[in-house]
Amino acid sequence: MDWIGTIEAYRRSPLGSGRKFVIILGSNVEGGVMELKGAAEWAIERNSVWNKEEYAKRWGYELEIVNMLAKKRYSHEWREGWERIDVIRDAMHKYPHAEWFWWLDLNTWIMEYSYSLQSHIFNNLNSHVYRDINVYNPLNITHPPTEPYLDAVSRSAEGDADPSSIHIILSQDCGGFNLGSFFVRRSVWTDRLLDTWWDPVMYEQKHLDWEHKEQDSLEYLYENQPWIRSGVAFLPQRHINSFPPGACEEGVNPKYHYEEDSRDFLVNMAGCQHGRNCWGEMFRYREISNQLNRSWWQGFRRGFDTLWGNIFGEQDQKPRSAV
Template sequence: MHLAMPARKSSNPPPYATRSTRFPMLRRSRVQAIVLCACAVGAVIFILSQIVGGSERIPSGTPPVVVVTVLDPDGYSKDYINNIKENRMEYAKKHGYATFFPTVTDYDLNGSPNSWARVPAIRHALTKFPHSTYMWYLDQNSLIMNPELTVEGHIMNPKRLEGLMIRDQSIVPPDSVIKTFGHLKGNQVDFVLTQDKDGLAQGSFIIRRGEWSKFFLDTWFDPLYRSYSFQKADTHALEHIVQWHPTILSKLGLIPQRIMNAYSKEDAAGDGIYKDGDLVIRFAGCDKGGRDCAAEAEPFSKQWKTAFRVQ
């Protein structure tokens, strides 16, 4: 019995067909041309977007300003708190702004004074209104008195701000060696506030949204500063970081007190006592020394409602 043997392969197999390199070269050149065209189109679109509207697209209907007031209802009547909220809401409605009313109990202050709540409240507002340009913090014991003045026009317009800024001014009067910068332009300022006779007065201040504002608020709210026994808590912590951090001082615009933080009584800086037509009146210190915030605010409450035509 014979077994079939496998066929032997030829020792001279036919040569493989030669592959043409013409078509792959054409394909590569075509791909390169397409990639180059796509890059060129992308570059043109990017440049046009920068010229027309910048890199950020702000959704329609975004309020340009958010008025933030931390409420501490303890020791105040419901009518008083409602009056404060209504005051902000009427002003915001007139100008297309938004309002934000957290309470001191919304934030874990780890035993620090309640005044510290303003810092996380602004940080909270930046998260809640991620496209709004300005956050205006205004203390509870104050009223907006002039409905015609806007944050953008009355304060934050760069040219207006350059005319308002107090340059080469001691941060802590009368003789602090650290002074406000003398060369800042209005569009470089991200933090605007005033002074009273004792120093920085953060009962009314404005912050421009951006990466710097987050850095600043996180620095101010650092647990080290909250645990340190500053005599005036967050006020002295603010004065400390402004004087020792040039990155913060370089964004600070100090303006006259009556522009957005006029006081009803003493403790103002120079010409800082409220006069008719001013944007704000603050009853600074009315919660101490036997004073009555509601009684002090009552005549001005009638006045702002007349100005705003609120029935």
């Protein structure tokens, strides 16, 4: 084992901090309800899984790849999109030593392998997050609630300002909450949230109004349940969830869209299946990430491989490690 392998093994050991984090990747290995996928879908899946494996291996995190087949929760319909709530709960049972669980949609790419979750977010959590939604409030939610029967924490815009009371961390895009990349913490509070989020009575009453399914449901709960607000924190979108141009709005907006010079952590190709090219976007950001993160030796080898391919007509189609 070389020294890099030794470091990675330490991070995964009980002495390291890697076991505190589980990455949950919502995949689709069986092709959905009809179990059909084309070449582009297979390429997206292989590359996205490889990307998360490389990152998790480097920092000693667990990686849980889950098959997001639609589940028929009731006799009259499929609750597609809602299964992530069950998946998070299952992961908490499977990894009893983990504290934080990072959900990632398949159409995401971790751009910066050198950023650990600890240094990027959790070592100084309060300095990165905001708890007063008025900092950025595209949904125009009235905050904080002012009902006199609420306690002081519930009526405070910042909650109790204690990072230990943060149980879910997410970002907002131009339309509201975005669950393509978000964190939940193991806690009694989270168990209560997951129970409420997945509640069949509320679902039956409201699901026709919720175009974005569990995302709209969480927005509804945040707006109408003061106890939930006090456990939620937000990160600026580009901290964990940058968009490519064309997502959210046309052009480039520094609030939402990936900036190469700023070395944004992750790109979420949200909505790429609606008029954009999912595989084309993932390939582009894969190549940018590789270029930004490769060592001088990898740069030399890439140049040599390109020259060899030009001479002999061979091309390497496999993802190239940026680690």
